[in-house]
Amino acid sequence: MNSPVVSALLPVVLLIAIGFIAGKVNWIRAESLKDLSNLVFMVLTPALLFRTMSTVHVEQLNFQPVAMYFVAALLLFAAMLLWRGLNRRSAVLALASTFSNTVMIGIPLIGLAYGQTGLVTLFTLISVHALVLLTLSTIVLEMAAAREDRAGGVGGQRNMAMTVLSAIQGGIIHPVPLPIILGLLFAQTGLVLPSVVDRPLQLLGSAFGPVALVLVGATLTQVQVGEHLKKALGISVLKNLALPAIMAALGLVFGMSGLPLTVMIVAAALPMGANVFLFAQRYEVAQELVTASMAVSTVLGLATITLVMSLVGLLG
Numbered sequence: 001m002n003s004p005v006v007s008a009l010l011p012v013v014l015l016i017a018i019g020f021i022a023g024k025v026n027w028i029r030a031e032s033l034k035d036l037s038n039l040v041f042m043v044l045t046p047a048l049l050f051r052t053m054s055t056v057h058v059e060q061l062n063f064q065p066v067a068m069y070f071v072a073a074l075l076l077f078a079a080m081l082l083w084r085g086l087n088r089r090s091a092v093l094a095l096a097s098t099f100s101n102t103v104m105i106g107i108p109l110i111g112l113a114y115g116q117t118g119l120v121t122l123f124t125l126i127s128v129h130a131l132v133l134l135t136l137s138t139i140v141l142e143m144a145a146a147r148e149d150r151a152g153g154v155g156g157q158r159n160m161a162m163t164v165l166s167a168i169q170g171g172i173i174h175p176v177p178l179p180i181i182l183g184l185l186f187a188q189t190g191l192v193l194p195s196v197v198d199r200p201l202q203l204l205g206s207a208f209g210p211v212a213l214v215l216v217g218a219t220l221t222q223v224q225v226g227e228h229l230k231k232a233l234g235i236s237v238l239k240n241l242a243l244p245a246i247m248a249a250l251g252l253v254f255g256m257s258g259l260p261l262t263v264m265i266v267a268a269a270l271p272m273g274a275n276v277f278l279f280a281q282r283y284e285v286a287q288e289l290v291t292a293s294m295a296v297s298t299v300l301g302l303a304t305i306t307l308v309m310s311l312v313g314l315l316g
Contacts (some may be wrong), residue, residue: 023222044177069247077095092280103176126176241304287313
């Protein structure tokens with residue numbers, strides 16, 4: 001029980017289990033999940049992100065492992081498109097295989113396992129994670145949709161430029177990257193948050209981890225995997241194991257080591273993020289499969305993250 005992997009993962013597992021049980025016995029009702037999600041993303045997340053980054057100077061940040069993370073994600077994304085062809089379904093499933101739950105599961109896990117230094121590295125990734133991957137996916141999906149429209153003889157033009165600009169704007173003006181950017185800007189001024197502001201932010205940030213993980217567990221009670229189990233399992237293996245394996249290989253090839261590489265590998269091993277479903281819903285493709293894959297990826301993640309963290313420990 002003294003293993004750092006176990007000590008970091010056990011609280012995560014227990015809190016997700018508590019949320020699952022609370023959802024099953026209707027202590028957290030289905031209609032309350034949206035409100036709880038809004039509390040996490042609109043209040044607790046910005047407080048934690050801004051406060052953490054408000055003391056970090058840009059020269060302390062290491063962008064090399066973050067850049068390598070996106071190289072790994074883009075390689076897997078491209079491989080999925082080559083395998084399945086350029087269409088909306090392939091693009092959504094490629095995103096499903098590469099987009100990590102860096103916030104609701106990643107932040108509590110990395111914080112427990114690697115402390116404040118690990119969180120700074122993760123927040124550097126989070127600040128551009130959605131911006132890069134969701135913008136890329138928007139471009140690919142718009143191209144695929146236009147191609148399918150032409151093939152089907154559908155008239156009208158898709159305003160791809162406006163859609164991509166909207167995706168970029170959404171990737172910046174968002175309750176996750178925006179407080180990171182604002183926190184970094186504040187840190188560069190050399191000012192210190194007054195205690196009357198810092199203390200409430202600290203309390204809100206402390207509540208983020210347990211509330212977010214309980215929400216993950218409660219959300220799992222609403223998902224029906226059913227006939228999609230086999231395909232969802234395949235996507236989950238790509239997301240939970242193939243992506244971190246590619247990240248680790250690239251890191252070792254390019255001579256990276258230490259905590260930044262470790263955090264990026266573990267971030268790559270995190271379960272699928274919820275934004276994938278929003279894209280499946282928007283482009284009306286693979287919605288049930290994506291929903292099932294999110295659930296399977298999360299449950300499978302309890303085992304795969306343990307494996308990845310244990311192996312990464314041997315690299316250090």
